[in-house]
Each structure stands twice: as C-alpha cells, then as structure tokens.
Amino acid sequence: MRWILIQIVNQVIRRSGRLHDFYVRMVRRGKGKNVARVAVARKLLRVIWCMLIRREPYREKNEKLTITKYQRLRRRAREYPTTWNEIVREVEEPG
Numbered sequence: 001m002r003w004i005l006i007q008i009v010n011q012v013i014r015r016s017g018r019l020h021d022f023y024v025r026m027v028r029r030g031k032g033k034n035v036a037r038v039a040v041a042r043k044l045l046r047v048i049w050c051m052l053i054r055r056e057p058y059r060e061k062n063e064k065l066t067i068t069k070y071q072r073l074r075r076r077a078r079e080y081p082t083t084w085n086e087i088v089r090e091v092e093e094p095g
Contacts, residue, residue, distance in 0.1 A: 005041035018060055
C-alpha cells in the first residue's frame with residue numbers, strides 16, 4: 001500500500017493544491033524529498049480515511065479545472081443520441 005501511495009504522491013506534488021503546498025513546505029524546512037513524500041502520503045491516507053468514514057467526497061476543488069471538465073463532457077455527450085427515438089434509429093440504421 002505504501003508503494004501505491006508514493007506513486008500517487010509523485011503525481012499530486014506536480015500539481016498545485018494543499019498537498020503540493022505541504023510538500024513544498026516540508027522540503028523548504030530541510031526535510032529530504034523522500035521524507036516529504038512519505039509525509040504527504042500519510043496525510044493523503046488520513047484524508048482518504050476521513051472521506052470513507054464520513055462518506056464525503058473530496059472537497060478541494062480547482063474551479064477552473066472543474067468547469068473545463070464539465071464543458072468537455074457536455075461536448076462529448078452531444079455526439080450521442082439523447083432521446084429514445086434517436087437511440088432506436090441509431091440501432092436500426094448503424095453507421
């Protein structure tokens with residue numbers, strides 16, 4: 001499990017956010033990069049545990065990224081039939 005968390009941390013510390021900021025603070029304080037990564041992994045594990053126990057989604061949002069993802073999903077959704085008649089037509093007349 002530690003290996004998986006460290007792999008996740010390696011991705012997390014590349015993006016801005018609370019965990020990235022925590023990592024940067026640890027390194028600036030003189031902790032080694034690997035020590036800082038393990039500290040971020042522990043913090044991440046605590047966040048995951050709280051999410052599971054409380055049954056809550058992860059709350060840290062990047063508004064701009066969220067909006068971009070929703071826009072991309074809407075564009076992709078337009079490519080597919082949306083009504084029952086369109087679905088039936090698509091099945092009956094493939095291609």
